[in-house]
Amino acid sequence: MIKNYFKIAIRNLYKNKLHTGINLIGLSIGLGISILIFFFIQFEQSFDKFHSQAEYIFRLERHEKDENGFNSSYSTPISTAPTFGDEFPQVRQVTRTIGGGAQAYLDESTIQFQPFLMVSPEFLEIFDFKLLRGEANQVLQDKFGAVITEKTAKKYFGDTNPIGQTIRMRMEDDFEEYQVVGLLEDLPANSSIQFEVLLNDENMDFSIGKESQNSWYNVYGETYVVLNDPLAKREVEAGVDAMMKKVLGENYVAGEYYFTLEPISAMHLLDTQNPGMIENTRPQLLWILAGIAFLILLIACINFTTMAIGRSTTRAKEVGVRKTMGAEFGHLVFQFLTEALLTTLLALIFGLILAETILPTFNALFEKELQLVYRFEQILVLFGLTLAITAMAGAYPAFFMSSLAPIRVLKGNLSFKFGKQRLRKGLVAFQFSISFLLVASTLIMVNQMNAIRNHDLGFDQDMIILVDVPDVPSTSFVKSITASFAKAETYRQALSSRSEVNSAGITISTYGDDAFWDGGFSLEDGKQFSFRLNFVGGDYLKTIGLELAEGRDFNPDPKSDSSAFIINETFAKAMNWEDPLGEIIPNNRFNTHQIVGVVKDFHHNSLYGQIEPVILAKSPATLFSGVNMLMISSASNPKVVVRGNGSDIEQFQAILKEEWERIYPMDAFSFSFMDEAVADQYKADERLGKMVFLAACIAILIALMGLFAMAALAIAGRTKEIGIRKVLGASSWSISWMFNKEFLVITLMGVLVALPLSLYFMQSWIEQFTVRNWPSWFNFFLVAIGGILFTIMIVSGQSYIASQMNPVKTLKDE
Template structure:
């Protein structure tokens, strides 16, 4: 019996090759894109689930009140880890997690920058990273023991067993030998925590002064805890206030400074730009991508339904004959669903092949290493897609056709006009609505990103190169900055001596939402004044082309203007200054200083953020003497910022590298472009825009095939009417218009609903930008005209060929 269903289904599908081909192409395209998206979403949803204690493990989140605004961050005080373990018996294990970069020996003459995580010995008890070699109970117990990944081991030691071997690393003022105590399997792709090397957090004494290590107001890295049970989360949070009263004493004010716990199962999904040290994905992105996949599949399924209903009269006779021969309702339903199932299965096979072909492009677009592994979860996704599409595309035609009365069908008295046409037109209108919704959304995104790309940031980013200079570590943060700047100044001066160099400066911060450090000092009225700070040297302001609106630039000589500040207009405005160069910062905490210049407001952060008060200083002593809060979320090593005189980058790079080898003969040379750093801030939205554009193209292609097939069906069913109209003198234009007006109404309905809805849907996306711009009504008008022209072209072409037919052939009896 089942064999017969498949035989008849294959016979019917092969008999109607055009319709089968259109359905197959549409479903294959839809499935290919959807498989990639659904597998990607499933991959993202499984982040950090491989940790056996994931339900009981939490990340500490800090809340602090500034000027009546409660701000949050995942940066925590170093002292919080032992305090939590002492205060709460519910906590089984706790670990710090502090990232850093140090110079490490590759051989006797060359070093490289080595990223690392500094963690507590309990780190590998909390997180299930696979230890291949080493004692799991004490692999991080020694201050001078390190754990490295397989990839890192190969980079340092090749094929040799690294256990017991040493790597020389500079965390403080000199290099120390660290012995490899363990080898980890390379970190899984679905881990939010990524690292190459683990060090014991006892090494913090090389990097941070004791006063800072014991301060509740200096924050470094993050803190993770494992509870005996996830149900104890509320108990721990409820006890936070008592702990803060205990440790802060008279400084404690209720609701001003406290901590909460965030489950690690949630840390990968964050819309917060300050997502901490872990790799994050915006939940909104996953929702948008999933919606795109569903919409594309819906359009492809609508094609199947509209063409099945369009062929209803032909299939109705088949149903009548089969019912007369004894077929019941259930058998006919199964027969039609079998045809839908076979088409979907064939499309699935092609779709999987298409997904594999598109995978490298998808990975490049989203900067992922997604691999299409067909495990149980993936198989269930594929089965779900097949079942859903089979029912979605085939259910209505199956139940509708199987329910026809054989007497009416065979007598020729059955009328399908109203239901058939109404449903088909409604489904086509939905197709056009979805297609134009995606196109209009793409238009809005492209226009906004072009606005961002062409926006004047207030500084020159073209042909500006940033060269990373090694940091000279020290427990004293001020000493680290000063000594590192002296080293950077040697390189800057060597570049300045070359005629090919226009200007060169030194900076700590580059560009981005957290690149400039955040600092604050108390005002007389008790409020906290928050601002962004950057330490600079040389001709920084000149190199970036920042515009001075008052006063002067820093003296570029090393040591000069050590007590001077340059601020931006926003800084002066926030403090209500009319003549900033005659003012002093309103806090008695600051040492003697002067404000020597004011630069025009510029965008130091991405255009997601408003312009903030900014202060530039050459000496950290002048700033650190007055502030009472400091938050650092970016690299702390200096960069020499260079602008050349020519356009030949290869020779420019060779010059930078040759001068580097003179000053730093054993250090690795590393550089980046400022404009690429700027562009990187918008990469996520650029990727999303490309994905929506691609989806819109697929949707239009599938809708076009559906419109072509539906128009062909509509015209083929009215050939006699066309013949009569021609005999009565109707022109080709009037016949073409007769068909076009039906489809134009459908097109206009889809456009008129899609365009305003796209503005509503994209409102939340565009609101994330501080600088925003909507496309003009002209753009939307042209889009609507394009949609109308698209419909006219497809329908008119088929109507023209139908009108060219000889009426004698179409009017003769069958």
């Protein structure tokens, strides 16, 4: 019997090629996108869970109070690791992770900047990164031993055995030799902690002075602890206050400086702009993508349901005959569900092919290394999804059709006019509302991102190239910055003599969230004042295009203006200075200094955050003399900021490289574009906008296919009525309007529901920006008009063909 059900199902699907095709296309697209999103969500949720001790490992988060409330960060003082290990018996192991980098080379032909991660010797015992060669408890014991990944080994040593080989890295004035003692398998794509080279954290002595290492107000890198019991997290956090009182002494103020513990299994899916040394994914993105997948599938299922109901006229007599021949209700339900299952299985196959086809594009969009791996768990989910769609799309038609009374059906007493089927009208209206919701959301996102791109940031980002200058390592931070700036100045002056260069300056920070360093000092009344700082040189203001509100620029001579500060307007307002020029910061710790200029406010952060008080300085010694808080979240090496005169960017790059190799032949040339640094801040929302746009296009396509099929079914069910109207003198236009007005009402219902909902749902997204720009009502009006025009085109085309049929044929008795 079951074999017979499948035969009949295949015959019915083949017989109704148009409706089968529309259902297959809609469900295939919906399933393909949903499968891809399902694997992506599963991949994102798997981050860091491959570590065998994942539930025992926690990352420390530091909380410190300032005048704006609490400042939270994952950067921690150097002393944090040993202190937690000593003070808490619940802590079994602890490790630091401090990022760094140096010029590295094997020979004169292999010179490049090599990033590395300085960690405690227990690092590879805590985290399950697979060692191919070496022992986890031994490889990080030696200060001058290096553990590298397979990819790094191939870069330096090709296919030869890297163990015992050396990499020379400039760690201070000289190049130190590091022997490769361990080889790691390339890191998993779902690891939040990424690196190329691991070094023992004793190497921080090359760049961090002893005073800074012992300070609780200077932070470097992050700290991870392993607890004996995950439930001990609360005990440790409860004991932090007593620990801080012990280590801070007279500087201790209850509740103003403390640490909390974050499970590593949760650190990738963080709802924060500042995730620390890792790249995070906002949980909202996963919810939005899951919602998109569900909506697309729902639209496809609605198509299936409405078309099945629409075919009631042709299937009703079949049901009546089968019931007369003895078919039971359950048998008929099973028959219709079998057809739905076959359609869904075929759509699943096509959907899997589609998912594999667009996977590279998806990975490029989200910058991921997602792979579709079909293990038992994934197959089980796909099987469950198939059954769910079969039930969702086929259940109502199956039960509806199977419940028809055979006497009424065979006597022809049933009426299935489109206008009288409220359920079907409601489903189609709901389908349109989803489509218009996605279209309107896309419109809002595109409009907002255009506003972000066109917003005046207070500086000129065009035709600016940033050339990285390797820092000169030193245990004295001031000496390191000063020496690095001197190195950058040599290159800057060489460029300034070239006619192709408009101007050139030097900067530590560029643009973006946490690009400018955080500083703080105590005011005379004891309150803490927080600000952002940047060290600059040369013609920085001129090159970057910052405008002076009052005062003067720095003298480009590196030996002058060592005691001068330039502030922004927000800093002056925060200090209540009506005439800032010549003012002295009210703090007796600062060396002799003077405010010489005020620049107009500019956006040093992305447009997610407000403009903050900013100090620009030439001398690190002068500025550091007065601060009691410093947090460095970006690179500490200077960059030469260069603006070109011409428009040939490739030729300009070649000039910059030529000068660099002439002056510093032993250092790798590295550069970036200022406008790319700006654009990078909004990558996540740009990706989301593209995804919503794609979803809107798919939703519209499926909805329009459904509209086409529904119009065809509605017109096919009323061909005799059309014939009678033609005989009585009705025009093609009046017949077209008869059908159009029914579908236009549905379209308008969808629009009226979708537009307010889009404003409601997008409110929280757009509020994350400090610059907000909603689309005008005219834009929404155009969306509505577009939907109406599509409806008219599709319905009019179908009704016109029907109206041209010969009434003799349509009125002929069967």
